[in-house]
Amino acid sequence: MKEDYKRRAGSKAGKKKGETKKKLSRKSIIKRIIVLTVLIGLIFLVLGSMLFAYYASQAPAFSEEKLRDPVPAQIYDRNDELVTTVYQGQKRESVAIEDVPDSVVDAVLAVEDHRFYEHGAIDFWRLAQAVVGNVFNGFGSEGASTITQQVVKRTFLTEETTIERKAQEAYLAYRLEQEYSKDEILEMYLNKIYYSDGIYGIRTASLYYFDKELDDLNLMEAAYLAGLPQLPNRYNLYVDENRGEDRAYIVLRLMNEHERITPEQYEEAQNLDVYANLVDRSDEDRASTEPDDPEYASYINFIKNEISSHDSFTNADISELMASGIEIYTNMDAGIQRNLQNLTDDRDYYYNPKFQSDDFDIASTILDTQTGELIAISGGRDYQEVVDHNQALVPRNVGSTMKPFMSYGPAIEELEWRTDQRIQDEYSYSPEGLDHISIYNYDMQNHGQVTIREALSRSYNIPAVKAYEIVKDEAGNDAPREFAEGIGFDYSTIGEGDYEVSFNDVLGGRDSMFTPLQMAEAYSALGNNGEYNEAHAVRHVVTGEGDLVEFEHDSDQVMADYTAYMLTDILKDTFEPYGSADYIRMDGLNIAAKTGTTSYTRELREEQNLPDNAAKDAWIVGYTPEYTMSVWTGFTATRDGGETSFVGTDEHITPQWFFRDIMQSISTYNGQDFEQPDSVLRLNNGELAVQGSEDFEEYSQEGSGTTGGGNGGSDDGDNGGNTWNWSWGTGGNDEDNGQAPENDPPQEEAVEDTPVTEDPVTEEEVNEVPVREEPAEESGSESEGTNQDEGSNDEGNETAPDESSPEEGSDGNESEGNTDEPTEEAEDDAA
Structure with missing residues (x-):
């Protein structure tokens, strides 16, 4: 009994003690939470103070001079020579x-x-x-x-x-x-x-x-x-x-x-x-508030864009940054920049009064072919940043300058065509699935079986469209588009991202609208063994606080080196007889180029009483191993009778003279040529083939042999070239000894007006693609003619579906829309 009592008493005492501990533990927890919270707060306060102190120690130097007066930006050229000092805006009138x-x-x-x-x-x-x-x-x-x-x-x-x-x-x-x-x-x-x-x-x-x-x-x-x-x-x-x-x-x-x-x-x-x-x-x-040295204004505009997109300055106000004492080291060649802008501004350089008028404008870009460095840029005549768009950065329809990237480039890249690959030309041709549409070459001629060298350098339209469709059939529907996008022509941003490339884009019409800068970037890749560089102006920046900010740039191999070299070899013939720029001579330079023009819609032509061969834009893009240059010329208004249009041979080739004079003045004439890669073999006939390709093997089996050097050209024998009839795949050898087909008009005749058909055509050097549409059973999509243009671009002007074109009094700051005009039948369908 006694032991049981003690046991029970002990149990009660233990229970009371446990309850007391439980009560104490609750109070203890609250106290501990408070203490812990205070400690954490103190820790964060200390850490925050330390972090603040660290950040404060890294703050820029406190300068009374900067507080009172702005420090202008200084621009240095590629040789680290001070080119100009940029004072932001007008002289400041301070007030107490x-x-x-x-x-x-x-x-x-x-x-x-x-x-x-x-x-x-x-x-x-x-x-x-x-x-x-x-x-x-x-x-x-x-x-x-x-x-x-x-x-x-x-x-x-x-x-x-x-x-x-x-x-x-x-x-x-x-x-x-x-x-x-x-x-x-x-x-x-x-x-x-x-x-x-x-x-x-x-x-x-x-x-x-x-x-x-x-x-x-x-x-x-x-x-x-x-x-x-x-x-x-x-x-x-x-x-x-x-x-x-x-x-x-x-x-x-x-x-x-x-x-x-x-x-x-x-x-x-x-x-x-x-x-x-x-x-x-x-x-x-x-614009009179612009700084001095206007010849550098276009380049400075590009600099500002490039700096603003750099990670270190994305949130900076560029105007404030340019007034913060910043030093900008660029890739500019100051002498070339001055010459480019001065020739652009010099109205006396242009013999024709219409090119001396305020309605005419010209924009151009010069890059280092190997690196993509921006050597010089002109945003337009008398360019002033406050009021003018930089025309070198404004998208335009590019005409036949797209043919290497939508047609022949993909054919060489994907199908390994030789430069003497043959395509059957025709008098007229209806693109696949569009029987009610007919396109023509600029001269309204059927040239028979032509090599792609002839077709591209002379800018025939029908072979270009056929090559494009062959590539789609044999390499995949997206092959041309993917090739073009790889070199900077992004179609995914058009519309809602569902844009479908068509034969119009081969000819630079429809929505193939790109800037002179983009065209220079693309063509420089051809001269750089297929290696693509985005144009870049800034090497590095030294901020007002003395921090060095480097501007790094990547290069991308966007095509095989054989594709780039073979296209280049073909485009050298642009300046040879029958080439689309054979009116100018580039003696002493190893140079390749492509021309392009765009025309008006029929509706606007009739409304403004424009000649049938009037063009609104004219291009040339060319390159040496040293420099790549793009030139766009056009008008900012459309006036009756062709007063503000390119009409006739001498007017259509206006950018070509400008291109020649600038390129000849800046080139070193060091004899440098484009280096032939190991992947390319030159055949005995002077043409080129891809090492190991099926076409090359067939050629070798025929015993024609190869050679490692020499220039190709359409004047060399081109035995063994495959011929693509429009039935596709019916290959065969056809010898023409490199001569132009009998029905290919001699050069002297090319400058004459081409025959006028129901849909008038422009002259040869415009190379407009006349388009006529046969009545369709029912109206269809755009590509079926609802906004098909008749002769949109250059050397065979292409068709571009959008009927928009420059209105009278337009400021030229917006892109002109598509280059080709709808045919009468197309207009009926659209109605």
Whole structure:
């Protein structure tokens, strides 16, 4: 009994003790949580302080000179020689804070930083509001930068939204407030801010927009200037008057809400017209704010684009960056750049008055063939960045310059054709599945069986379309498109991404619209053994803080070296008799090239009373082992009677003379030729074959032999060449001893007007593809003729379905649309 009692008593005591421990453990847990939370907070505080201190130590040097005045960008050429100094915009008219009227100060503070004189470097109340707003409305929906922060950001930092940049901004803002008064900081801000059109500083902006000193501005004008810097190019009254006016009303409302004006002043200001005193400025007047050295303007425009897309500067305002003391080391050859732009601008160079007019324009690009380095670029005649599109970067229909990439290149790449591969030409031809459409060669001739050397260098249309269709049949439906896209011609961005390439694209019509820069990039790959480089201008940048930013560029092998070399060998014949550029001589240069032209729609031709052989664009793209050059010429308006069109032989070849004169002036004439790769064998007849290809084996079995050197050409014997009839695959050997077919008109006749059929044709050097459509049983897709153009591009102008073409008075800054025009039957179908 006694033992049982002790046992029970002990059990009760143990139970009470356990309960006490349980109660104590709950309190202990809460205490531990609090202590742990405090410790974690302290750890984060210490780590955050250390991280902040580290970021602050990496902040750019604090410079009073930069705070007061911008430092212009310096541009260096490929030899590290200083070419030009870029002063952003007009000369700045600084203003002392005591000379800024209260109305202007109130407008700026109302929209930018209402509590500027009350808070320190950072407005923590506004920051808290912004955090809450970003939580509920999405990140970035509200900002909290003070005017002090904006000054240091514009002076020392970039637009990045990283923690590091925010920490450095806070640190530098604190330093700024320690060393300068609020009035001094506001003065810095008002003299630094950007107001579009190359205008910096509020006094400069007041004089530029309203021709007034700040004291003379009315409330509406003051509100407009205060609101402009947030999105200067969008709120610019010369660009979009509605947005600018709406922005001014917002600033007035904020001034009223913050009691910086009375309700009566607010109502009165709303009735003022912001345009009443706006200075009337044409685009040319606005461009007068451009910096000196206009011959470099096109190159500088490209530099800005390239820098803006670099990872280190994607969030930077390029205008601010160019005023931050940046040093830019480029690939520019300053002498070539000056010569290119000066010849472009020289109206006396052009013998024909229509090419001296303001309606005519020309754009070109020069690359290093081996590296893709941008040697020189011209964005157009008298190019000015403020008001002009850089025409070297504007897409245009490219005419027959697409034939190497949509037709013969894929044929050599995928089917390993020899350069004397034969195709049966015809007088007219209906593309596969489009029996109601007929295309023609530029000279309305059937040339019989022709080699691809002859067909490409002379720019026949029917063989090009047949080669394209053979490739699709034997190498796959997507083979031509994939080849073209590999070399930079991206069709996936057209429409909704479901664009289907057609025979029109072989001839550079329809939506084959690319820039002079892209054409130079593509052709330089042909001269570089199939290795593709995107054009690049910048080698490296030294920021205002002394940081070195390298610009790296990759090369891609986009085609076999045999494809590039064999196309190049063919394109050398462009300058030979019967070639599409045989009107100019390139003596002493190993050079290959392709020409192209585009024409108007029939509707526009009839509306503007244009000649049947009128063309709206003319191209040439060519290359040596040293340089690649693309030239586009065209008109920015369409006027009656062909006043602003290429009409006749001497006009169609205008870009060819320009190309010749520039290329001959810049080339070193060092005898360098394109190096024949081991994958290519030159046959005894001078033609080329792919090592190990089926065609080569057949040739070898015939005992024709090979040779390792010598130039190919259509004038050499081309025994053993396979002939492709339109039934495909009916190969056979046909000898023509390299001579042109009997019905191939001699060169002297080529310059005469070609015979006019029901659908008129242009002259030979335009190489327009006349297209006639037979009535279809029912209207079909675009490719069936709903917007088929008759003679769209060059050497045999192709068809391009879009009927859009330049309207009279067009500014030329938009692409012209498709190059070919619908036939009468096509128009009926479309109707």
